[in-house]
Amino acid sequence: MPFRAGSDLEDGETVSAQDDVDDVAEFAALLRTLKERTDRSYGSLARRLAMNTSTLHRYCAGEAVPLDFAPVERFAALCGASPEERLELHRRWLLAVAARRQPRTASPAGAAQEASAAAEADETEHAPNGVDGPSEVPAEEPPLPRHPWYRRRRVAVGLAAACAVLAALGSLAALPDGRRTPAGDRAGAAGPAPSGTPESEAQDRRGASPGPSGSSPAPRRSTPSATPKQPKPSPSPSTRTTPPTGGSAPAPPLTWSADSQAWKLGCGHDYVIAKPPGQVPPPPAPQDAGVWAASQNAVHGGETLVRLTVQGRTDTAVVLEALRVRVVGRTAPAQGNAYAMDRGCGGSITPRSFDVNLDKDRPIARAVAGNDTGTPIPAVRMPYRVSARDPEVLLVNARTQGCDCRWYLELDWSSQGRTGTVRIDDKGRPFRTSGIKGLPRHVYETSARAWVPYS
Structure with missing residues (x-):
């Protein structure tokens, strides 16, 4: 943004706001250019940026400028901006923020009038009664400052409140240990009271131990350097004033659950079991797959489908930034027989998912779009809210x-x-998936009520 030196201003002239408007407009124009590259609406983009749709629209229309560059950076990444475009977007954002923060410059004449009026008002307020201007007071006896009425009232109210608090603390400190209230405990735990006050005298009386004959304890002389004993806190848990030590880290703002026994389209899945067909029970219903697989020590054959449900703990948005895959063990495929839960099934709806190829050295979770009777279902692309x-x-x-x-x-x-x-794991253990290539494969024949070779 061009800068005009103060020597160029004459006769109350101010810097024109046209330059500021141009900077904001150029920033908004670049945002619209990036947005038009995508086929997404303002609502779709705002949902992935964790902001309101109206806020994003105001940014792109030049009606507002974000004070933080982080949402602008996420917007550029979501729109596929190049490094050069991101640099240019950052430069325009800096100019737009500076333009919105540019203060309005008042004219010299108006500033002089305001200063003169303030000076006259100050002289009138400090002038004595019946005198129009400041009075002449001898140097050796300066006049006492006159505060406004509301300041005098504030001081009086503060003094009254302080006296009331001191009186209450003194009466609470004089109570016996058995009748002390939690408020009194907190007051005693805060520190010793100054010597000479009713509270310090009560503490001295409580801190003294009785003599052998059971007579009243001898009075203790308080000195400026002596510190009176503090009262013992009440053993009740409700009067605890210090937090417990060793607190744990705060819980994450989201919850999740994982079901690793999901079947493809609800009916197709393979398990590897180290048993002959005659010892394997019939396939279960999909909802009983977990119990059936655990009873047979079954391993997922060929693929594992994990249905992951993620939800925030409150109404505050939580942004899911990325989903990564960690392989912690690779061995030869498990030995046994492969058992298919069905001869095959199909459906008109293919859900969107994340595809993971575990045979890769560094597998990644790749978003895959779904299909609903010919209508594509967009893939779940991170970040997501x-x-x-x-x-x-x-x-x-x-x-x-x-x-x-x-x-x-x-x-x-x-x-x-x-x-x-x-x-995200399988109840504290890693997920397990084994290949079935080359293994004997069987399917359950309902008419014969037996497992037969898969054809």
Whole structure:
């Protein structure tokens, strides 16, 4: 933004606001250019940026300028801006923020009039009664300052409140130990009272020990350097004033649950079991798959579908930043037989999911779009926002052909300046998926009520 020196201003001239308007307009124009590259609406973009739709629209219209560059950076990344465009966007944002913070310059004539009026008002307020101007007072006896009435009243009210507090503390301190209230305990725990006050005398009386003959204790002489004993706190838990030590870290602002026994389209799945077909019971219903697999020591064959449900603890938005895959073990595929839960099933709806190839050295969770009777279902692309009223269900499909892999997921989140990572696993253990290539495969024949080779 061009800067005009003060020597160029004449006759109360101020810097024109046209330059400021141009800076804000150029920043908003670049935001609209990036937005038009995508096929998303303002509402879709705002949801992924964790902001209101109206706020994003005001930024792009030049009606407002964000005070923080973080949402602008996320907006540029979501719109696929190049490094050069991000640099130019940052430069225009700096100019736009400076333009919105530019103060309005008052004319010299108006400033002089305001200063003159303030000086006259100050002289009138400090002038004695019946005199129009400041009175002449001898130097050796300066006049006492006259405060406004509301200041005098504030001082009086403060003194009255202080006296009331001191009286209450003195009466509470004089109570016996058995009748002391929590408020009295807190007052005693705050520190010793000054010597000479009723509270300090009561503490001296409580701190003295009786003589052997049971007579009243001898009075203690308080000196400026002596510190009276503090009363013992009440043993009741309700009177505790200090927090417990060793507090744990705050819980993350989101909750999650994972179901690793999901079947493809609700009916198709393979398990590897180290038993002959005659010892394996019939396939279970999908809702009983977990119990059935645990009883047979079954391992997911070929793929594992994890249905992940994420939800915020409150209405505050939590942004899901990234979903990562961690493989913690690779061995040869498990030996046994592969048992198919069905001969095959199909459906008109293919849900959107994250596809993971565990055979890669560094597998990643790749977002895959779904399909609803020919209508594409957009993929769940990070970042994504959840809350207590807006949960999200993510389907992760991890597959392998050549290993017995043990793995888990990591979900990065951010909310209100906090960031963190939660581990998604199978009830404290890694997920397990084994390849079935080359293994005998069987399917259950309902008419014969037996497992038969898969054809």
